Each structure stands twice: as C-alpha cells, then as structure tokens.
Amino acid sequence: GENVEQxxxxxxxxxxxxxxxxxxxxxxxxxxxxxxKQELGKRPQLIIDxxxxxxxxKDQRIAVTLNKTAKHFSLHITETxxxxxxxxxxxxxxxxxxxxxxxxxxxxxxxx
Amino acid sequence: GAGVSQSPxxxxxxxxxxxxxxxxxxSGHTALxxxxxxxxxxxxFLIYFQGNSAPDKSGLPSDRFSxxxxxxxxxxLTIQRTxxxxxxxxxxxxxxxxxxxxxxxxxxxxxxxxx
Numbered sequence: 365g366e367n368v369e370q371x372x373x374x375x376x377x378x379x380x381x382x383x384x385x386x387x388x389x390x391x392x393x394x395x396x397x398x399x400x401k402q403e404l405g406k407r408p409q410l411i412i413d414x415x416x417x418x419x420x421x422k423d424q425r426i427a428v429t430l431n432k433t434a435k436h437f438s439l440h441i442t443e444t445x446x447x448x449x450x451x452x453x454x455x456x457x458x459x460x461x462x463x464x465x466x467x468x469x470x471x472x473x474x475x476x
Numbered sequence: 477g478a479g480v481s482q483s484p485x486x487x488x489x490x491x492x493x494x495x496x497x498x499x500x501x502x503s504g505h506t507a508l509x510x511x512x513x514x515x516x517x518x519x520x521f522l523i524y525f526q527g528n529s530a531p532d533k534s535g536l537p538s539d540r541f542s543x544x545x546x547x548x549x550x551x552x553l554t555i556q557r558t559x560x561x562x563x564x565x566x567x568x569x570x571x572x573x574x575x576x577x578x579x580x581x582x583x584x585x586x587x588x589x590x591x
Contacts, residue, residue: 370518398580400582407583407584407585453518453519464521464580466518
C-alpha cells in the first residue's frame with residue numbers, strides 16, 4: 365500500500381519568513397495530493413491540493429509543488445504570519461479515491 | 477450550509493465496553509470516510525463508503541471495529557470490547573464523490589477515552 369512520509373515534524377520560523385514542508389509517497393498510482401491545516405483542538409481543513417497532471421499550484425501565500433518522477437510534493441508558505449501556526453498534514457490518494465494516506469504532520473510555529 | 481457533524485463530541489468508557497460513534501455527512505455527499513487520530517499523530521484511514529456500494533474496510537485495525545452507513549447518509553462506527561489503545565479522536569469526512577476528485581470536509585471529531 366501507499367506510504368507517505370512528511371518532514372520536518374516541527375518547524376519554527378520568524379514572522380515574514382517562508383516555510384517549506386516536504387512529503388514523499390511510494391505508490392506511483394497516487395494522483396491526488398491535498399494539504400490540510402489543523403489548528404489546536406479543531407478539525408483538519410483543506411488549504412490546497414494538487415492533482416498529478418500539474419506540477420505547481422498557487423493560492424495567495426500558499427503554493428504546492430509536485431514532482432511525480434521523484435514522488436514528492438511540497439507545501440510552501442510565504443510571508444508567514446502568526447495565524448499560520450498549526451499542524452499541517454499532507455496526504456496522497458489513489459485514483460479511485462477510496463483510500464487516503466496521511467503524513468504524520470508538521471507542527472509549524474510562526475514567531476512574531 | 478451545515479457541515480459534517482459528529483456525536484458525541486466526547487466519550488469516556490471503561491475497557492471492555494462497546495461504543496458507537498455517529499457521523500452526519502453534508503447533505504448530498506456520496507463519499508464518507510472515517511479516520512482515527514491518536515494524540516500527536518497523523519490521521520489513520522479506517523473505512524470508506526461510496527454511495528450504496530460495499531464499503532472499503534481495509535483500514536480497520538481489528539475485527540472489533542465495524543461501521544455502517546444507512547440510506548447512504550448517516551454512518552455509525554462501532555468499537556466492541558474497547559481497549560485503552562482505542563483512545564483517540566475519531567474523525568469523519570465526506571465529499572461529493574470519491575475523494576480523489578473532490579474536497580473532503582471533516583467533522584469536529586469524537587474524542588474517545590478508554591479507561
């Protein structure tokens with residue numbers, strides 16, 4: 365089955381700096397890669413996703429890149445703000461969408 | 477509109493007892509997923525329902541776990557003879573169709589504590 369690894373497990377950045385979180389996956393058939401943000405005590409919420417037919421997607425300060433050959437994808441947050449502090453999870457899904465595999469999460473702290 | 481709801485929000489039970497957790501997906505969503513999130517850990521896939529098709533149970537950790545979805549809407553996750561290692565937050569998510577094509581919306585979760 366699929367195996368998703370996520371790094372780093374914790375990340376601290378100064379406000380205004382960029383943050384990068386990386387994930388790798390093992391199943392070359394996976395074709396959908398969402399990223400979720402989970403604030404303390406709250407449910408995960410989708411912040412951005414990418415499908416395997418594109419290499420990069422941006423939404424304001426957030427971008428995701430995908431390298432299918434290397435089987436890795438990354439989340440980039442620019443101009444970080446304290447409210448970006450949360451746990452971020454990457455995930456990979458097979459083409460039928462019946463199973464999602466999540467990374468172990470990255471706890472991001474943005475220091476004011 | 478209303479999002480995914482789950483009940484109860486918290487459940488404390490004694491080891492060996494059975495528990496039922498409920499999920500109400502967003503109206504019209506055909507796909508429903510159950511996940512487990514242990515403290516400080518990622519989300520572990522448990523089971524997937526798509527419409528009236530047979531569920532994908534491949535993520536269930538043991539035969540003490542079962543789930544059903546009545547009428548293609550509400551789902552119940554049942555854990556029999558609970559163990560302390562079952563303590564976790566159980567999250568439900570739904571999407572319009574198979575998650576590979578559509579965003580999953582998560583419920584607030586049920587925090588299960590097995591004493």
